[in-house]
Amino acid sequence: MPHDILECLSRSSQGEVWRARDRETGAIVVVKKPGGPAKIVSIQHPQVVRVLECNAEEMVMEWIEGTHMEKLDRLDAADFDRLVRQSLSGLAAIHEAGFLHLDLKPENIFLCGPRRTSAVVSGLPPSTGNHDDLTVGQGVSSHRFRDALRLSQKPNLWASLNLWENFWNLFGRAPSSAEFVIGDLGNAQSLPVETHQLRGSVHTMAPECFEGGRLDERTDLYALGCVFYFALTGRTAFEGELAPQVITAHLQHRVQPLPGPLGTWIDHLMARNPADRPASAREALAEYLDGCV
Numbered sequence: 001m002p003h004d005i006l007e008c009l010s011r012s013s014q015g016e017v018w019r020a021r022d023r024e025t026g027a028i029v030v031v032k033k034p035g036g037p038a039k040i041v042s043i044q045h046p047q048v049v050r051v052l053e054c055n056a057e058e059m060v061m062e063w064i065e066g067t068h069m070e071k072l073d074r075l076d077a078a079d080f081d082r083l084v085r086q087s088l089s090g091l092a093a094i095h096e097a098g099f100l101h102l103d104l105k106p107e108n109i110f111l112c113g114p115r116r117t118s119a120v121v122s123g124l125p126p127s128t129g130n131h132d133d134l135t136v137g138q139g140v141s142s143h144r145f146r147d148a149l150r151l152s153q154k155p156n157l158w159a160s161l162n163l164w165e166n167f168w169n170l171f172g173r174a175p176s177s178a179e180f181v182i183g184d185l186g187n188a189q190s191l192p193v194e195t196h197q198l199r200g201s202v203h204t205m206a207p208e209c210f211e212g213g214r215l216d217e218r219t220d221l222y223a224l225g226c227v228f229y230f231a232l233t234g235r236t237a238f239e240g241e242l243a244p245q246v247i248t249a250h251l252q253h254r255v256q257p258l259p260g261p262l263g264t265w266i267d268h269l270m271a272r273n274p275a276d277r278p279a280s281a282r283e284a285l286a287e288y289l290d291g292c293v
Contacts, residue, residue, distance in 0.1 A: 003029060003060070014199060015186075019063070028063040032186045035059040040185055043097045047090030049183045059186060066112030066181060069227065074234045083109070083231055084288055086180040087224060092281035094188070095217045102215070103187040103200040104223035106230050110181045192216065202246045203236045207272060210247050218274040221284055225269025232258065237270060262292045 003020040009030075010017045018031040035058040041051045053060040075083060087109060094101055187199050193215040198205070206222035208215060229237040237255045240246035249255070253272040257263055265288055271277045278284035 003031065005031070017186075020060075030061045030063055032059045032061070033057065036186065036188060037099070037190050039097075039190070040099060040188055043094055043099070043185070045090050045093035047086045047179065047181055048093055049181060049185060051185055061185070064110060064112055064181060064183065066110035068183070069106040069109045069111070069180075069231060072111065072231075075231045080228075080231055081293065083180050084228065085285065087182060087227070088281045088285040088288070090180075090182045091220055091224060092285075094182070094185075095191075095220070095281060098191050099185075099188045100191060100193055100215060100217070101182065101185065101188055101220050101223075102193070102196065103184060104182070104220055104227060105201040105204045106227055107201070108182065108184045109227055110183050112179055112181045189215075193219075202243050202250075203238060205247075205250065206274070207250050207253075208274060210251065213274075216274065217280055218277040221269050221277050221281065222271075222274075224281075224284075225266050228266050228269070229255075229258065232262075232266075265292050 002023045004023060006019045006021055006028075008016060009019055016033045018033070020029050020031045021027070022029055029052060035055050038054050040054050040059070043051065049064060050062040051059060052062060069083075091101065091104075189196070195212070196209055196215050198209065204223040204226040206215075206219045207213075208219060226237045236246075238246055238249035240249055253270075255267075255270065257267055268287070269277060269284060278287060
């Protein structure tokens with residue numbers, strides 16, 4: 001894909017991320033270097049960021065509009081239900097295409113409009129959250145989305161202006177058309193994964209990532225369970241001031257359980273041993289629909 005590099009968005013020892021423009025269409029895209037497996041372009045799902053081109057040197061992804069979950073308040077029941085259904089559906093598509101995501105975290109789950117065309121993409125400059133020092137490759141949200149969120153959170157406007165009404169004002173479309181999208185496939189690896197370089201947020205990594213164990217679909221489910229925990233509580237499931245403390249919390253499964261069937265289901269996703277988790281994203285979704293809805 002011929003493109004013109006516009007600016008460097010982030011640079012680290014692990015690679016670079018650039019904003020670019022497609023020469024033929026004029027569309028803004030994101031270029032990550034180095035790239036990844038070429039077959040990752042086969043993932044085509046509305047709840048997964050689209051990879052337009054990929055080889056060993058670079059990965060070109062769509063530039064999507066939305067705000068990542070770290071910037072959102074705790075989700076209510078209806079929004080959480082949408083998050084669960086859509087993210088597990090997208091994750092199933094990633095797995096069934098033969099890949100693990102390996103970097104699921106609140107910064108890589110986006111709330112987007114129905115047509116993801118411009119403004120924000122996953123895996124860009126670090127956000128200003130509380131755990132920037134423990135995280136690699138975080139997202140960034142658009143100014144007008146942040147403004148809409150701030151407006152929706154003002155107490156004197158809450159009765160008449162909520163988050164979904166702000167999406168309606170921004171897009172001119174029904175609020176129910178907003179959707180959650182899994183972003184940033186820059187760390188994705190082909191199944192099976194026997195070795196794994198530690199990249200991403202230690203807050204959502206499964207214990208087997210730190211122990212050098214074999215990684216499979218249940219590794220991503222653990223991370224998504226951590227995302228669901230964050231979505232309901234506004235805090236990380238496994239806490240610590242420094243990365244080693246967070247890792248120890250994972251290894252010792254030091255987490256405050258959430259109440260009720262939903263809490264039991266999330267704890268099942270975050271089980272210490274992979275064998276104790278659901279075997280697939282579809283199985284996890286079936287358990288949710290059977291016991292939590």
